[in-house]
Amino acid sequence: MNILLERQSRKPIYLQIRDRINRLIKSGALKSGDRLPSIRSLAESLQVNKLTIIEAYNLLEADGIVTARQGSGYFVNNLSIKSTNLESTFAPAQNVMIPEPGKCSFYDTYIPIKQAQAQPGMINFGYGSPRPPKDITLIARRALRQEDADVFCPYDLPQGQLTLCRQIAQMLVHQGLEVFPEDLIITNGSQQGLSLAMNYYVKPGDWVIVEAPTYYGAISILENLGARIIGIPMTAEGMNLDLLEQYLHSHRPKLIYTITTFHNPTGLTTAQVHRQQLLALAEKYNCPILEDNAYEGLNFEPVPPPIKALDKNDIVTYLGTFSKTLMPGLRVGYMVVTGNNYQTIIEQKLLYDFHTSSISQIIVSEYLASGHYRRHLNKLRTDNLQSRHVMLQALERYFPEEARWTVPTGGLFLWVQLPDDLPIQRIRSEALAQNVYLACHSAFFPDKQGYPAMRLAFCLPQEDIEQGISIVGKLLKRYISKGHEQISNYQPLAYSI
Numbered sequence: 001m002n003i004l005l006e007r008q009s010r011k012p013i014y015l016q017i018r019d020r021i022n023r024l025i026k027s028g029a030l031k032s033g034d035r036l037p038s039i040r041s042l043a044e045s046l047q048v049n050k051l052t053i054i055e056a057y058n059l060l061e062a063d064g065i066v067t068a069r070q071g072s073g074y075f076v077n078n079l080s081i082k083s084t085n086l087e088s089t090f091a092p093a094q095n096v097m098i099p100e101p102g103k104c105s106f107y108d109t110y111i112p113i114k115q116a117q118a119q120p121g122m123i124n125f126g127y128g129s130p131r132p133p134k135d136i137t138l139i140a141r142r143a144l145r146q147e148d149a150d151v152f153c154p155y156d157l158p159q160g161q162l163t164l165c166r167q168i169a170q171m172l173v174h175q176g177l178e179v180f181p182e183d184l185i186i187t188n189g190s191q192q193g194l195s196l197a198m199n200y201y202v203k204p205g206d207w208v209i210v211e212a213p214t215y216y217g218a219i220s221i222l223e224n225l226g227a228r229i230i231g232i233p234m235t236a237e238g239m240n241l242d243l244l245e246q247y248l249h250s251h252r253p254k255l256i257y258t259i260t261t262f263h264n265p266t267g268l269t270t271a272q273v274h275r276q277q278l279l280a281l282a283e284k285y286n287c288p289i290l291e292d293n294a295y296e297g298l299n300f301e302p303v304p305p306p307i308k309a310l311d312k313n314d315i316v317t318y319l320g321t322f323s324k325t326l327m328p329g330l331r332v333g334y335m336v337v338t339g340n341n342y343q344t345i346i347e348q349k350l351l352y353d354f355h356t357s358s359i360s361q362i363i364v365s366e367y368l369a370s371g372h373y374r375r376h377l378n379k380l381r382t383d384n385l386q387s388r389h390v391m392l393q394a395l396e397r398y399f400p401e402e403a404r405w406t407v408p409t410g411g412l413f414l415w416v417q418l419p420d421d422l423p424i425q426r427i428r429s430e431a432l433a434q435n436v437y438l439a440c441h442s443a444f445f446p447d448k449q450g451y452p453a454m455r456l457a458f459c460l461p462q463e464d465i466e467q468g469i470s471i472v473g474k475l476l477k478r479y480i481s482k483g484h485e486q487i488s489n490y491q492p493l494a495y496s497i
Ligand SMILES: Cc1ncc(COP(=O)(O)O)c(C=O)c1O
Pocket: 188, 189, 190, 191, 192, 215, 217, 259, 264, 292, 294, 320, 321, 322, 323, 328, 332, 333
């Protein structure tokens, strides 16, 4: 097979191989049923590592282009079957939201999700959490056996254990973010990082910019703080920067909260140029940025370095977590805080809870040291990519043509935008009666309304995705065909997700 590699290119070799094979298939040079070269022979002829070929073939398989047959190799699929559309059709109206100060709603959102999770047989599209690593008990036992009890019995330092801080600093370097272990604070999940940073930057009555939609746990902290929230709409490229500038100018906010990579809930990732422009605006208006990267590491394709990597003036605070890649129950997250901001935040961390659980820190540390984390991430990405593919196919098959959705290149969920006037809460209740749990739009918007949409977690067993999406698709089609007349008689249920 003739594949010309551009070894100086910034595009990784495995993606070059994937794209070249894709082109060969599209041009007809490779036909349905053709066998791809064996991993070993292609690796030898291209003089690359076998793992590079495996990564390229895995991507092709996850995109439904080829199929692996046990012991025989990889074969081109019959592409007369409609292949999945990988173009996002997401294009919401661009309305800025400035809600009246509201009640804090996190509890009302969180508890129903937990209850749904406990229901046997429930297909839970509302919960974006990784499949737990199989070897975690083994690693945990080994970690605790190795440690002298003296290490985790006494009170520890508020910033966390030095070994873990060093490991995280090393890990961040691979994402293009060079930090020193002294810039890190280990937190009880990134939720605590959000609290610490928001409490540091925001006083009651201050204006704060968030993306609309955004993570409801962040909205709730701001509501609890008495902040005034400005929701700047998301476009397919990220937060609308023209509107951002207008509101930076008119309202002089004290903080911009942004989820740059696999945004919750849309799944979108901003490009490098969007990150540069956002930082430039924040610098121009002297407004700090809180960059939440809760879904880091879950990428199917390379992602640009975080905004924090571009920050020369210590205006960006960065948050990460092991909740989405390992287990939320460990409650291990971290903040990167540079410059003068560090001291006040670390003093607050000590006041909150002394420090993050030493046992959890030791377990994460052992996971990172053993090399299991890297392997686990590779597996997670491959599984998630396949699940995303199954979900995209199911959406095309079962959802009404009026629905538009994002096509994330990583993370745990995608966002489906639905026609106006659909009684989403009623559809949600009917889906629940058929054992399908949905996270609907209202929780993710600062005004608790926004536009009709749902966030769908794709990190589920493939048969659940197929079944759940077909149930929801039928409901949506039924309500769309009923038309507006009957729907206008509909009384919405009290707000809940
Ligand atoms: C964007 C975002 N930030 C922060 C969190 C909090 O995660 P944790 O505290 O488990 O790290 C979540 C949880 O879903 C999230 O989606």
